[in-house]
Amino acid sequence: MKIKCGDIVARLSHNKDLYFKVEAIDEQAGIAHLKGLEMRLLADAPLSDLEKPGAGELASYRAKALRLRLEVLNRSNKKRKRSGSRGQKKSVNEAEYVNLPGRVLHLDGDLEYLDICQRAYQDLNLPNCCFHVQEQKQPELVLDLMEACKPDILVLTGHDSVIRRAGKPDGPDSYRNSRHFIEAVRRARRFQSSKDDLVIFAGACQSWYQGLMEAGANFASSPDRILIHCLDPVMIVEKVAYTPIQKTIDIYTVLSESITGPPGIGGIETRGQYRIGLPKQKN
The missing domain is CATH 3.40.50.2300 (Response regulator)
Structure with missing residues (x-):
């Protein structure tokens, strides 16, 4: 299957550990320039090393990424609620400041x-x-x-x-x-x-x-x-x-x-x- 700009791909040589978006392709060199979907990574890879994930694989990956984002936000919000007003004196009514x-x-x-x-x-x-x-x-x-x-x-x-x-x-x-x-x-x-x-x-x-x-x-x-x-x-x-x-x-x-x-x-x-x-x- 032909790889084109905008495709979501994984690298076979890295056991498909991360998903990337194809940002650009050097057709002459047979190289794709990649950007990580969740990781702040730029990479180059031979087109022959790339594979598009199936619809089910990609849906599972996106669901996992969304769960992580929600977990991060929920964890931060829970900590702030437990710590109240971030260490301010109890005598100060939170509604007053x-x-x-x-x-x-x-x-x-x-x-x-x-x-x-x-x-x-x-x-x-x-x-x-x-x-x-x-x-x-x-x-x-x-x-x-x-x-x-x-x-x-x-x-x-x-x-x-x-x-x-x-x-x-x-x-x-x-x-x-x-x-x-x-x-x-x-x-x-x-x-x-x-x-x-x-x-x-x-x-x-x-x-x-x-x-x-x-x-x-x-x-x-x-x-x-x-x-x-x-x-x-x-x-x-x-x-x-x-x-x-x-x-x-x-x-x-x-x-x-x-x-x-x-x-x-x-x-x-x-x-x-x-x-x-x-x-x-x-x-």
């Missing part, structure tokens, strides 16, 4: 993933500004978007992957898009140098973790160069946005409770961005 979680600016190189993340932010009641910005354009646009949105939390993500080059030292040139994320982080830090006043998550699948952290990120992927889920940034953001401003985030807990865990996401001790206001204005 206004909740002010951190504001998120999310730049994503993938429009479909952006839509998934934006819906998750809305379900989590997080104020957000979300923009589809190709990875290579993020350094150019990040400052203008920060000026417009005034975020407490910045997410710079999209797609990435390791480019295997024998004998080459590890560095930005060994990755498809890490250098763009790194430069965007650097520019954001010129705008706001404090890692408590601007919390940055940066990276995608297999990104150069060390370079992103050195550039000034609070959280980044991927320490073990593994794949990360499209919702991993949301998991980190939710914890930062709803941890009170006077507390630091439990770094072990927030990383362990992400979808891919510490092998996929790393970070540093960071102050929360949740505030309350009094009195609550009457309509």
